[in-house]
Amino acid sequence: MSERRDAVLVLGALGAGAAVPAIGSDYWTGFAITALMWIALAQSWSVFSGLSGYVSFGHVVFYGLGAYLVVATWDRLSPALSVPLAALAAAAFALAIGAPVLRVRGPYFVILSFGIAELVKFVVIAAEAAAGHASRLILRTPDLAALFYLMLALAAAATALAWAVRSTRLGHGLRAIREDEVAAETIGVPVARYKLAALALSAAVPGAVGGTMAMRATYFEPLQAFDPMVSFTMIAMAVIGGSDDLRGPVLGALVLVYLSELLWAGAPQLYMVILGALVLGFALFVPGGLCGRAGARRARPA
Amino acid sequence: MLETLAAGQLLFAALALGALYALVALGLNLVYGTMRLLNVAHGDLVMLGGYATYWAFAAAGIPPLAAVLLTASGGAALGAGAYRGLFRRLLAAPRATARIEANSLLAFFGLSVIVQNLAALAFTATPRGYEYLSGVVRIGEVAVTGGRLAAVALALALCAAVLAFLRRHVLGLAMRALVEQREAAAVVGVDIDRAQRASFVLGFGTAAVAGTLLSMTEQVSPFMGFPITIAAFVVVIMGGLGRIEGTLAAAFLLGAIETYGVALTSPTYRSILVYGLFVTVLLVRPQGLLGRRAIVR
Numbered sequence: 001m002s003e004r005r006d007a008v009l010v011l012g013a014l015g016a017g018a019a020v021p022a023i024g025s026d027y028w029t030g031f032a033i034t035a036l037m038w039i040a041l042a043q044s045w046s047v048f049s050g051l052s053g054y055v056s057f058g059h060v061v062f063y064g065l066g067a068y069l070v071v072a073t074w075d076r077l078s079p080a081l082s083v084p085l086a087a088l089a090a091a092a093f094a095l096a097i098g099a100p101v102l103r104v105r106g107p108y109f110v111i112l113s114f115g116i117a118e119l120v121k122f123v124v125i126a127a128e129a130a131a132g133h134a135s136r137l138i139l140r141t142p143d144l145a146a147l148f149y150l151m152l153a154l155a156a157a158a159t160a161l162a163w164a165v166r167s168t169r170l171g172h173g174l175r176a177i178r179e180d181e182v183a184a185e186t187i188g189v190p191v192a193r194y195k196l197a198a199l200a201l202s203a204a205v206p207g208a209v210g211g212t213m214a215m216r217a218t219y220f221e222p223l224q225a226f227d228p229m230v231s232f233t234m235i236a237m238a239v240i241g242g243s244d245d246l247r248g249p250v251l252g253a254l255v256l257v258y259l260s261e262l263l264w265a266g267a268p269q270l271y272m273v274i275l276g277a278l279v280l281g282f283a284l285f286v287p288g289g290l291c292g293r294a295g296a297r298r299a300r301p302a
Numbered sequence: 303m304l305e306t307l308a309a310g311q312l313l314f315a316a317l318a319l320g321a322l323y324a325l326v327a328l329g330l331n332l333v334y335g336t337m338r339l340l341n342v343a344h345g346d347l348v349m350l351g352g353y354a355t356y357w358a359f360a361a362a363g364i365p366p367l368a369a370v371l372l373t374a375s376g377g378a379a380l381g382a383g384a385y386r387g388l389f390r391r392l393l394a395a396p397r398a399t400a401r402i403e404a405n406s407l408l409a410f411f412g413l414s415v416i417v418q419n420l421a422a423l424a425f426t427a428t429p430r431g432y433e434y435l436s437g438v439v440r441i442g443e444v445a446v447t448g449g450r451l452a453a454v455a456l457a458l459a460l461c462a463a464v465l466a467f468l469r470r471h472v473l474g475l476a477m478r479a480l481v482e483q484r485e486a487a488a489v490v491g492v493d494i495d496r497a498q499r500a501s502f503v504l505g506f507g508t509a510a511v512a513g514t515l516l517s518m519t520e521q522v523s524p525f526m527g528f529p530i531t532i533a534a535f536v537v538v539i540m541g542g543l544g545r546i547e548g549t550l551a552a553a554f555l556l557g558a559i560e561t562y563g564v565a566l567t568s569p570t571y572r573s574i575l576v577y578g579l580f581v582t583v584l585l586v587r588p589q590g591l592l593g594r595r596a597i598v599r
Contacts, residue, residue, distance in 0.1 A: 055404040057411075100585050107340060107407045111535060112584045118532075119577035126570055232415070235408065269419040276415030283409040 006246040007163035013250075014039075014156050021145040029144050033216060035257045036151040040209050041230070042237035042249035043158035047165050048202035049235070050243030052195055053178030054102065055110045057231050058117035062090035062203040064226035066210030068124060071220035074138045083150070083211045090207025091200040098196040105181070114228065121226035128222060135221040142215060150212050158205045162246055165201065174198055175244075236279045242289025251290055310444040312565055318450065318519075320557025321457035325512045326530055327537035327549050328464055329505035335481030335544040336501040337393055339403060342410035345531030346417040347506055351377060351513020352522035353421065356430045366434055367452060370514050377510025381502035393498065414528070421524035429521035453515040460511060461550065464504065468546055473500050481544045536580045 020032045041063065049056045066086035073082050097116060104112050128134070142150075165171045173194045176184035185191045214220050233256065241252025256275065263271035282289060330344045351373040358364040358372060392406075435448035468474035476497040479487040488494050512530075516522070533556065541552030556579070563575045 053404070055408060104584060107403045108584060110404050110407045111340065112581065115577050115580045115584065119574065119581055122573040122577060126574060129570060232411065239408065269423045272419040273416050273423070276412040276419065278412070280409045280412030280416065283405045283412065287405055 003163060003166055003246060007159065010159050010246055010250055011156055014152060014159065018149070018152060021148050026144055029148050031257075031261065033144070033148050033151050035254060036148075036155040037209055037213060038234065038237060038253035038257055039250050040151065040155040040158040040205050041234040042241070042253045043155070043162050043246075044202050044205040044209075045234045046238045046243045046249050047158075047162050048198045050238055050248075051165065051171060051174035051178060052198055054105070054195065055235065056113045056199075056202075057110050057228075057235065058113035058115075059203075059206055059234055060226055060228060060230040061117035061120050062094065062206040063210035063213075063230055064117075064121065064124070064222070065093055066090050066207030067214035067220055067225040068210075068222075069207075070211035071136050071138055071214050079142060079211070079215060083208050086211035087204040087208040090210075091204040094200040094203035095196065098199050099192070102192065102195045102199065114231070117226060117228065117231060121222055124226065125222045135219055137219045138215070139218070141218050147212060147216050151209070154205055154209055154212065159246065159250075161201060161205065162249075165198065166246070170194055170197060232279075233275070236275055238289070239282050239287075240278055240289055242291030245289065245291035248289050248291040255290075310442060312561060314444045314446065314454075316558040316561035317554070318454045318457075318557075319561055320554035321454050321461065322512060322516060323533055323537050323557055324461045324550050324553035325457050325508050325515070327534040327541070327553050328461065328546065329508040329512075330531075330534045331538045331541070331544065331546065331549045332477065332481070332501045333505040334538060335477075336498045337389060339406050339410070340535065340538075341505075342407065342531060343414040343417055343527075344505075344509055344534060345527030345529070346414055346421075347377060347380070347509035347527070348513040348516060348530050349421060349522065349524065349527035350417070351510030352517040352526070353425055353430070353513075354510070355514040355517045356432060356522055359432050359434065360430075366432075366449075366514055366518050367456075370456065370511055373510040373514045374507050378503045378507035380510070381504070381506025382499060384506065385499050385502040389502065390495070390498070414531075418524050418527065425524060427524055429523040431517075431521035434518060447519075449518040453518045457512070457515050460508065464508065465546065465550065467504075473497065477501050477504075478546065481546075532580070533576065536576060536583070539580070539583050 014036075017032060017036070021029045024032070041059070045056065045059050048054065066083075066089065069086045069089050070079065070082045073085075077085070101109070101112060101116065128136075141147075165174070173184065173189040173191075176187070176189050177191055177194065181191060210225065214225070217224075237252035237256050238249045239252070240255060241250065242248030256278075259274065260271055263274070286292070326344065326348060330341060333341050333344070354373050354376060355366050355369045358369040359366060364372070435452060437448050438445050439448050439451055441451075468478055473496070476487070476492045477500055479490075479492050480494060480497045480501070484494075487497075513522075516526075516530075520526075537552045537556050538549060540556065541548030541550070556576075559579065560572060560575060564572050
């Protein structure tokens, strides 16, 4: 099947990228970590939102909680323990909020997911303020190459997960929910269970990515760790590349990471204008994204 | 504590916030009622109205109370243009699915990001303010600046005017009919195109005026619109999507909850309060706490 070919292609490209720390400078290793982070995030987002059609505007909450957990336990737990724990905590949070949240559909789900992420952000800010922290510093973080390999593993894990979900009943069920949820329920798709499972699976990798990026930044500041622009950017990447295609989020991530590298330092507002225009254009006119498989299949309206 | 809560100053603050929310949320709800899509860029219209007022005052010496006419007509023209150029075509398309609606919401977020950053490029991120009617007026025990008093009075008057228009004027009735029963309205002969355009004109115009009024009491900045959009969302969702009276009630309710909530706790809890309310209302009753019946989509 072509999805297996895509998975092999993406995983092969990631494998080839493993050589970066050996041949490139620290600049390139750092750049690669950023690119891999976005690949992992956009790919994870597409597992839930790309397949189910429930557009999550709050995935940064999983990233932020992961970062918070790793930083808060820094003196007591080794990253070998706290990073997997961050993934588990993010998935557990998804399971905890999933049942009521996933009953809300369409545009209401979009703003609800955004609202939950903002609510958690402000609760964390208040909790940190009450504990006497404005931000936290962590010391003796792993070196750049170690962080690179960790992030590479997370990008590969997200891709493997995206492929695994697509090739099982879960993936087919989610696509059925996306096309027509009522019809899917009628033909026996366990709608509520599938949505919940997909959300939890899609939350795990962002949790670990958040923890890893906290080590890269060596500090934690809630406004940055829970920045809604992280949610917006992962959506933008998946939508530009194609959210129901294994190559799509990777392609979208590379396009935007490159664009950001070109413009962010010198003209951040111009970068944001272009990002906004890309999301506007793709969401309205090219819903299938650059990889376009989803668009082609939906060419004939139901 | 009780004396603080009973103070007229706090009551006035709640009323002022509620009046601003009412004006912004009324417009948002009208536009929502017309196209069944939440305009995420609505707060950015407030920001643009604020900048127009600032520049009119700083560059041309036009007093803000006269600039209201300028921003009102500018906002109205923008609404008419946006409707004609973009939304009429989108609205003519067959009934959208939930997925397409979610995608349109993303498109609006994209638009909002564009407008905010273009404003930051054009005006820089530095907040701008001006001195206007800054003398303090005393009404009983309440002390306010003249600008603030004028802004609140104007906001209340405008809300009343919009409500009267929607209840009495034939075009206002057509807009309400459109909001409540789109297909039925067309059947009984409501000019859908005209009513839709009027919703955009009124919605955009009131948002721009809200920007003028806000600039009289606060500084304007390129990213000020987003929190306003969020507050207006909370109001619209509490009051019921498409419900006009519910929106007014919810606006003053949110103004009071926010003002008294912050007074009782601390300003750091303001955002928790607003987003907590937002999430709770969406989870418990997506059709609105004060809504008469579900507008299920």
